[in-house]
Amino acid sequence: MKLLCKLHFDTRRSGSIDEIFITTQEELDYVRGKNMYFSEELGKYSEFIVPVSDEVVTKLTDDQEFISKAIEYGLVGEEHRPWYRIPEETCESCGEWSMTWDQEKCPGCGADR
Ligand SMILES: [Zn+2]
DSSP: OEEEEEEEEEEESOOEEEEEEEEEEHHHHTTTOOOOESSSTTTTTOOEEEEETTTTTTEEEEEHHHHHHHHHTTOSSSSGGGGGGGGGGTTTTSSSOOTTOOBBBBBTTOOOO
């Protein structure tokens, strides 16, 4: 089931980031607690590390009809996720390949995360 969510992150000094995106509860549970790196998005030399939590991610609705309409009208993209800010992790098995947030297995040696 799709969820329409909002990422809101306010830095006070450098402004704020607001993004509407679509995810699922499973995905949300999976990325919860992982750090997102905001690098210079809010101005030069600004970098923020923010863990995914209920403080920055708000569930707006799970109304599937509404979400379908929002996609159809182009109000929200289905592909966009704020999670691209989660850095790649080096595979603990081979130590050679890295995995992005959405890869469950190492693309090199095939080991589970
Ligand atoms: Zn590996």
